[in-house]
Amino acid sequence: MSHAAASAVMGAVFNLNHPAHVVHWHFIKLPLANVIVIGLMLVAFAVAIALPFPGAARRAAARRGADGSYPVAGHPPSGGAGR
Amino acid sequence: MSGAPESSWTVKVREKAVEALPPEKLLPDGQPTYVASWIYMFGVASIASLVVIIASGSILALKGPAWWHYTGVGHFFNSIHMWAVELFFFVMVVHLWGKYWMAAWRGGRSRVWVTGAITFLVAVPTALTGYVSQQNFDAQWISTQAKDGLNAVGVGAFFNVTNFGQMYSYHVLLLPIAVVVLVSAHVLLVRRHGVVPPIEVGARLASVPAADGPPPATAGAGS
Numbered sequence: 001m002s003h004a005a006a007s008a009v010m011g012a013v014f015n016l017n018h019p020a021h022v023v024h025w026h027f028i029k030l031p032l033a034n035v036i037v038i039g040l041m042l043v044a045f046a047v048a049i050a051l052p053f054p055g056a057a058r059r060a061a062a063r064r065g066a067d068g069s070y071p072v073a074g075h076p077p078s079g080g081a082g083r
Numbered sequence: 084m085s086g087a088p089e090s091s092w093t094v095k096v097r098e099k100a101v102e103a104l105p106p107e108k109l110l111p112d113g114q115p116t117y118v119a120s121w122i123y124m125f126g127v128a129s130i131a132s133l134v135v136i137i138a139s140g141s142i143l144a145l146k147g148p149a150w151w152h153y154t155g156v157g158h159f160f161n162s163i164h165m166w167a168v169e170l171f172f173f174v175m176v177v178h179l180w181g182k183y184w185m186a187a188w189r190g191g192r193s194r195v196w197v198t199g200a201i202t203f204l205v206a207v208p209t210a211l212t213g214y215v216s217q218q219n220f221d222a223q224w225i226s227t228q229a230k231d232g233l234n235a236v237g238v239g240a241f242f243n244v245t246n247f248g249q250m251y252s253y254h255v256l257l258l259p260i261a262v263v264v265l266v267s268a269h270v271l272l273v274r275r276h277g278v279v280p281p282i283e284v285g286a287r288l289a290s291v292p293a294a295d296g297p298p299p300a301t302a303g304a305g306s
Contacts, residue, residue, distance in 0.1 A: 037173065045177050048121035056119040063116050 104275050111274070118278050122185075125178035126273075132171035133266065137259065139164040144255050148218040168210055175203060187279040195276060198269040205261050212254035215244050226250070 021032035030038075142160050143151050151157040179199070188196040215226040226244040233239045243249055280288060 037169075041173060041176055041180075044173075045122075045180050048125065048177065048181070051121050053119045053121055056116075059116045059119055 104271060108274050109271075114278060115280065117280050117284055122181040123278065125174045125181060128174040129171060129178055130266065130270070132167050132174060133262070135167040136164060136171055137263075139167060140255065140259070152219065164213075168213065172206070172210070175206070179203065182279070185279055186282060189279060189282075189285055190276065192272070192276045192279055195269060195272040195279075198265055198272060202262060202265040202269060205258060205265060209254065209258035209262055211244075212250045212258060216247060216251045216254045218247065222247075 023030050023032055023035045139160050143157075143164055146157060146160075151161040182196070182199070211225075211229060215222050215229065223245075229244045230239065233242055233244060279285070
């Protein structure tokens with residue numbers, strides 16, 4: 001593959017041969033690329049909270065025990081949580 | 084073989100270290116069940132990214148600028164290094180958000196929070212010095228912009244961001260050492276104090292004397 005062809009392939013993903021796109025709202029002025037990354041971080045944060053962890057329900061059920069009560073075991077190794 | 088005298092500093096350091104961080108806390112075989120959540124994964128994801136950054140950066144340092152600019156393999160490792168940095172900051176910011184909304188400084192964990200925050204602050208100039216050490220027009224542009232910024236805040240006399248040698252030394256030695264030391268301290272403090280529980284669990288735990296309760300419920304190691 002020639003250098004020109006390789007450049008064409010690599011450049012085909014995003015055309016960067018132009019001034020950066022900027023999101024301008026009142027005093028906030030951010031490059032579009034940064035806005036997209038911030039948006040992706042917010043999505044990752046929301047998904048990490050909403051998505052159940054594999055095996056979490058099974059562990060929680062085992063921890064609750066047969067009587068269905070919710071024990072307070074599982075204290076952190078030290079430090080007295082909640083202070 | 085005679086025993087070490089009690090006044091030996093090595094004995095004192097060992098006893099203090101074991102008291103602060105006994106082996107079962109340093110290398111636990113389980114974690115509390117509340118750790119089984121995706122939001123708790125971003126801390127270890129940050130460390131994983133840091134490992135890739137250091138490994139790829141070490142290869143770049145061994146081979147030099149001509150290699151990373153003019154060879155295919157050099158381009159590849161250059162990209163690995165750059166994208167690992169992007170991932171590092173991405174997951175570190177989500178980790179920061181998660182711990183902020185969890186009020187992760189609770190339960191005597193203020194030093195955990197502070198070491199994490201300082202790590203973030205030190206990681207920023209570590210990345211900046213990497214951008215200005217690229218040896219290309221991008222580095223020239225960024226360094227001249229950074230020069231104006233640093234001069235504007237009054238620290239331009241201490242850092243010359245247009246000096247490749249100085250910035251490269253900061254990037255490959257001084258700042259990475261600071262980041263690794265801070266991350267190590269952060270992880271050891273997490274081991275010492277335990278992973279912070281969710282707020283509602285923390286409140287419930289605080290109302291129960293731990294010594295009288297059943298043993299901690301644990302999930303599998305690393306979960």
